[in-house]
Structures are given as structure tokens and as C-alpha cells.
Amino acid sequence: MKKAMKQSKLIAVLNGISIFALILMALLLLFYANVDKKLSQNNEDRFNLTYNANRFMNGSAYLTNEVRAYAATGDQVHYDNYWNEINNLKNRDQGVAAMQEIGITSGEQSMIDEMSALSNKLVPLEEDAMNNVQEKKLQKALDYVYGEEYSTSIAQINSLKEQFLSALDTRTAEEIRTLNLRLTIIRILIYTALVLVGVIQLVVMSVTRRKILHPIIAVRDQMGEISMGNLSAEFPLESDTSEIGMLVASIHETKKELKNYIHDIDSKLAQMAQGKMNLSIDTDYRGEFLPIQNALRQILDSLNLALSQINHTARQVSDESEQMASDAQVLSSGAAEQASAIQELSANIQSLSSQVSSTSQDADNARKTSMDSAAQLTACSKKMEELTSAMADISESSQKINGIIKTIEDISFQTNILAINASVEAARAGTYGRGFAVVADEVQSLANKSSIAAKDITKLIENSLELVQHGTALSGDTTEALAVGVSGSQSTADLIQKIADSAQQQALSLQQLTDGVEQISDVVQTNTATAEKSAASASELHKQAEELKQSVQKFQLR
Structure with a gap:
């Protein structure tokens, strides 16, 4: 450098x-x-x-x-x-x-x-x-x-x-x-x-431009190529003892190491693809690449172990699958017999379920009829109660009429007294009181008629009161009789309701039993088909296990 x-x-x-x-x-x-x-x-x-x-x-x-x-x-x-x-x-x-x-x-x-x-x-x-x-x-x-x-x-x-x-x-x-x-x-x-x-x-x-910016731009472009996985891109800068020169040296070293790692990994994976599992990882990886080396070793160890176990398991699967095919055939025969018995049981239960359903329907109809009768009796009882209340109101009104008649008698008595007094005063008046005397006579006559009419009305009202009291007593007796009938009808409706509920519960239970038997029948049918498929699958599994053993034997294990 x-x-x-x-x-x-x-x-x-x-x-x-x-x-x-x-x-x-x-x-x-x-x-x-x-x-x-x-x-x-x-x-x-x-x-x-x-x-x-x-x-x-x-x-x-x-x-x-x-x-x-x-x-x-x-x-x-x-x-x-x-x-x-x-x-x-x-x-x-x-x-x-x-x-x-x-x-x-x-x-x-x-x-x-x-x-x-x-x-x-x-x-x-x-x-x-x-x-x-x-x-x-x-x-x-x-x-x-x-x-x-x-x-x-x-x-x-x-x-x-x-x-x-x-x-x-x-x-x-x-x-x-x-x-x-x-x-x-x-x-x-x-x-x-x-x-x-x-x-x-x-x-x-x-x-700055010549010694720093241009080299930094070149380094940036080179790092961009590296980030995209291009390690063969041209990098014209040479390393020296300056900071950027040392950075350039690091990039050259990084590219060299990455190429070595990639070449080694590519070589190992290619040999593994060819079935050579007896390799050893002898290249020393550094820094953050050390886990890759450990991972390759673990992969080779795991593949050797897994392929060995697969080979051993394939032998066992081949043996067991042959036995499974025989057992599946026996299971298929037994499942066919169960399916026949279940179908006959299902037919009997469906017949019984149909009879119970008919009984439940009749009980439900009786329940509805009883409930309608109870409702009608209840309505009659309410009407009788209203009639009794009306009779009581009529009796109370008759009592008030007695008071009114008493008032009319008092008015008639007072009018009669007034008429007598008027006659006396008219007699005293002599000639001038004649006209007033005539009026007094008419008033007295009207008072007498009112008194007679009041007495007649009093007799009629007394007769009406006796009839009303008799009607009130009859309506009370009728109301009590209807109440007893309503109570009995309600009890009858409750008993019929319990019978209907019990019949419905029995019908529901039989339906559930029928559904369960049908499900059992379906399961048995499915088991039969599954047993047949299992027998076929066991044969195919035995064939595949043999092929698996031959495939695993192609790998060169440790």
C-alpha cells in the first residue's frame, strides 16, 4: 500500500x-x-x-x-x-x-x-x-x-x-x-x-473535489453495485494510507471475501444438490458471516440425520403398510356387516317415530281444543261478573229512585198545604179571590194526583227491587258455577298440555335416536369406504415406501 x-x-x-x-x-x-x-x-x-x-x-x-x-x-x-x-x-x-x-x-x-x-x-x-x-x-x-x-x-x-x-x-x-x-x-x-x-x-x-468528492462518489457507486449483489463491477481506485485509501482497501477486501464466501457456498450447495451429503465445511468465515458457516454445518448434519431416519423409517413403513393392507381388508368386511344391521335398526326406529309423532299431533290438537273451551268459559265468567256488577248498579239506582219518590211525596204534601192556604186566603178575599180560589183548587187537585202517582210508582219500584235482588242472587250463583267450570277446564287443559309435552318429548327423543342411528349408519358406510380406501392406500404406501428407500439410498451419507 x-x-x-x-x-x-x-x-x-x-x-x-x-x-x-x-x-x-x-x-x-x-x-x-x-x-x-x-x-x-x-x-x-x-x-x-x-x-x-x-x-x-x-x-x-x-x-x-x-x-x-x-x-x-x-x-x-x-x-x-x-x-x-x-x-x-x-x-x-x-x-x-x-x-x-x-x-x-x-x-x-x-x-x-x-x-x-x-x-x-x-x-x-x-x-x-x-x-x-x-x-x-x-x-x-x-x-x-x-x-x-x-x-x-x-x-x-x-x-x-x-x-x-x-x-x-x-x-x-x-x-x-x-x-x-x-x-x-x-x-x-x-x-x-x-x-x-x-x-x-x-x-x-x-x-476537496479531487481528493474527497470524486473518491467518495466512486465509493458510493461501488457500494451501490455491492448492495445490488454485483461484486464484479470495476473499481478503479487504489488503496493508500489516507482515510479514503483505507476505505478503498476495505471495499476491495470486502469484495474479495464476499466472492470467496459466495464461491464456497455455491460449491457446497451444488455438491449437496448432487446428493453428496458427506461434505465438511472447512472454509473459515469471519465476523457476521460465521453464522452462515455454522448454518451450513447444521444443515449438513440435519440432512444426514434426517435422511438416515427417513431410510430407516421407509423400511418400517414398508413392513407396516403391508400388514395395514391386510388389516384394512378385514375391517372393510366387518364394516359392511355393521352397515346392513344399522340400516334395519334405522327402519324400525323410523316406524316407531312415525307412530309417536301421530300421537303427539293428536295430543296437541286436544290441548288446543281444551284451551279454546277454557278460554270461552273464562269469557263467560267475565260476562257474568259484568252482569252481577250491572245488577248491583241497578239496585243502587233503585235505592236512589226511592229517595226521589220520597221527595215527590213531600212536594205533593207541601203543594196540598199550599193549595189549602190559598183557598183560605181566596175565601177571605171574597169576590176578588175567586180566580185565585180556582187556581188553588187546581193546584190541590194536581197535588192529590201527584201523591197518588208517587204511591203507584213506589209500589212498582218495590216490585222491581225484589226482582233485581232475585236476579242478583241468581247471577252470583251462576258466576260461582262458571268459576268452578273454568277451574276444572283449566286443570283439564294443564293435564292435556302435559300429555302433549310428553308426547312431543318422546317424538323429539325418537327423532334424535333416528338421527343418531342415521349418523351411525353414515359413519359405518364411511368406515366401510374408508377401510376399502385404506386397504388400497396401504398397498400404494408399501409401493411408495419401496421407492423412498431406493431414492434415499442415492444420497452419500457420512
Whole structure:
């Protein structure tokens, strides 16, 4: 197996370089931001230094101009401006303080000190000039401010100003140029790191595709062929010491082992198909294929044992089947005799069953007739009970009529009394009461007739009550007699029902007995046919057993 760098190590190296380039680029970006901030600060400081230097110089020039203007004009305004600058504005002092705060070199500070010293030398001359102006000695004042000493000092101060501004501008410009150069270098390094990261990523993609993806695709296709059972498919990859190379080696080894196993199994099964059962499994299977080896051994052992037992059993079956054929013939003869006896018994039982069925039918008809009679007697008994109840109601109504008749008699009696009273009152009334007397007579006559009619009705009702009571007694006796008849009829119906049930039970039992005999007959017939078939089958079994022995003897057993 040839040596090769592992894909994980190669990818780790390339990713490490890429990460290093990214970290370097991040540091360069931070450094670039820092330098850019310094550049902005230096530009701001340069502007402020220049501004404050001009402020310092303009303050000095302003004092010179105000002194000269005051000496030339004598105008108090220039005098005030001068002292306002000295005492209040102090542009020179503030400009120097601002430049010192920003930062200046020692050379620049010495030039400022020299200019300050020269300015301080001019102060006495300026004060003398202003004093002469106040004394109205303008020419003398002009001699002071335009004299050789004053002009020489001003010229020296202006020369120092130019030197200071030039040195300041040169220094700050050089710092800015240095920072700009640094920014340019950092940008170049950032672009270089970015390009390096891009190149590394392209290399990683190329290596991943060439060293990982293509081999993995080939491995996937090869495993697909293996999963479909194709172990002869071409696999162009070669094994090496890398991870994928080791995977390729495993696939080659797997295909080789599978082919060996399949060839061995195919060979063994082919020999077994040819009847060679005295084989031995001598190929060593590995891993999960070890159960296949054990299974082949168990199959061979089981087949040897089973075929040996089959051979032994075939001999026994051949012997026993011959004896079975003889016994089956005897059994067939006995079954035929049983079938004849059972058929005769079945005919006798069917005749008896027919007679019992007829008796059961007659008992059932008698039961139905008795039940109908009992039902009719029961209906008559109910009607008599209703008649007795009606007679009782009639008797009760007659009693109520007696009360009504009594009321009619009372009304007739009262009407008669009323008629008598009316006659008396009519007699008292004389002529005027004659008509009322006639009415009273008619009312009295009507009351008498009502009393007579009530008495007649009372006699009739009393006769009716006697007849009703006699009818009620007769209906009660009749009801009791019918109740006794219904009870006897019900008892008769129950006895007939028991007889019918018993006859039906006997008929059912005979039917079951008939069915059982028929079943026995069928079984006997079946046994007869089965015995005959058994005899034939035993002969055929003997023949097949002989053929089985010859077939088993073809196998080469251990």
C-alpha cells in the first residue's frame, strides 16, 4: 500500500493556512484602523499647529502694526488695541500654549523662545514710542518703531517665523507621509492576505473535489453495485494510507471475501444438490458471516440425520403398510356387516317415530281444543261478573229512585198545604179571590194526583227491587258455577298440555335416536369406504415406501 497524506491532515493544513491568513488580515485591518486614526489625528494636529503658529505670529505682527499706527497717527484706538492684545487677548501666549499642548519639538520650542526673547526686547522700544506719542513727540516715536534696532529685530522675528513654519510644516508633512506610506503598505498586505485566502479556498475546493468528492462518489457507486449483489463491477481506485485509501482497501477486501464466501457456498450447495451429503465445511468465515458457516454445518448434519431416519423409517413403513393392507381388508368386511344391521335398526326406529309423532299431533290438537273451551268459559265468567256488577248498579239506582219518590211525596204534601192556604186566603178575599180560589183548587187537585202517582210508582219500584235482588242472587250463583267450570277446564287443559309435552318429548327423543342411528349408519358406510380406501392406500404406501428407500439410498451419507 503506497503512502499518501491523509485527507484530514491536508484539509487541516490548508484550513490552518486560511485561518492564519484571516487572522493576519484581521490584525492588519485593526492596524490599518489605528494608523488611519493616527493619520486623521496628525492632520488635525497639523492644522491646529499651523493655526496656533499663525495665531502666535499674527499676535506679534498685530502688536507691531498697532504700535506703528499709534506712532504715526496718535490715535488712541491703536493704543487701546495694543494693550487689549497684551492684557486680554493674549494671542501669542495662547497660541504657544496650544502648540505645546499638541506637541512640538525642542528645536521648534527654541525658535519660539528666541522669537519671544526678540519680542520682549521690542517691548521697551514700543513703550518709549507710545510714551513719546502721548507727549506729542510723534517723530521721535516713529524713530523708535521704524528705527534700525526695531526693524532689525522685526526682520529677525520674521525670519524665525518663516523657519518655524517651514520646520513645522516639514515635520508634520513627514509624519503624514509616513502614516500614508504605512496605510498603503497595510492595504497591500490586506489585499495580499485576501488574495491568499481566496487562493487557499480555491485550493481547498480543488483538493476537496479531487481528493474527497470524486473518491467518495466512486465509493458510493461501488457500494451501490455491492448492495445490488454485483461484486464484479470495476473499481478503479487504489488503496493508500489516507482515510479514503483505507476505505478503498476495505471495499476491495470486502469484495474479495464476499466472492470467496459466495464461491464456497455455491460449491457446497451444488455438491449437496448432487446428493453428496458427506461434505465438511472447512472454509473459515469471519465476523457476521460465521453464522452462515455454522448454518451450513447444521444443515449438513440435519440432512444426514434426517435422511438416515427417513431410510430407516421407509423400511418400517414398508413392513407396516403391508400388514395395514391386510388389516384394512378385514375391517372393510366387518364394516359392511355393521352397515346392513344399522340400516334395519334405522327402519324400525323410523316406524316407531312415525307412530309417536301421530300421537303427539293428536295430543296437541286436544290441548288446543281444551284451551279454546277454557278460554270461552273464562269469557263467560267475565260476562257474568259484568252482569252481577250491572245488577248491583241497578239496585243502587233503585235505592236512589226511592229517595226521589220520597221527595215527590213531600212536594205533593207541601203543594196540598199550599193549595189549602190559598183557598183560605181566596175565601177571605171574597169576590176578588175567586180566580185565585180556582187556581188553588187546581193546584190541590194536581197535588192529590201527584201523591197518588208517587204511591203507584213506589209500589212498582218495590216490585222491581225484589226482582233485581232475585236476579242478583241468581247471577252470583251462576258466576260461582262458571268459576268452578273454568277451574276444572283449566286443570283439564294443564293435564292435556302435559300429555302433549310428553308426547312431543318422546317424538323429539325418537327423532334424535333416528338421527343418531342415521349418523351411525353414515359413519359405518364411511368406515366401510374408508377401510376399502385404506386397504388400497396401504398397498400404494408399501409401493411408495419401496421407492423412498431406493431414492434415499442415492444420497452419500457420512
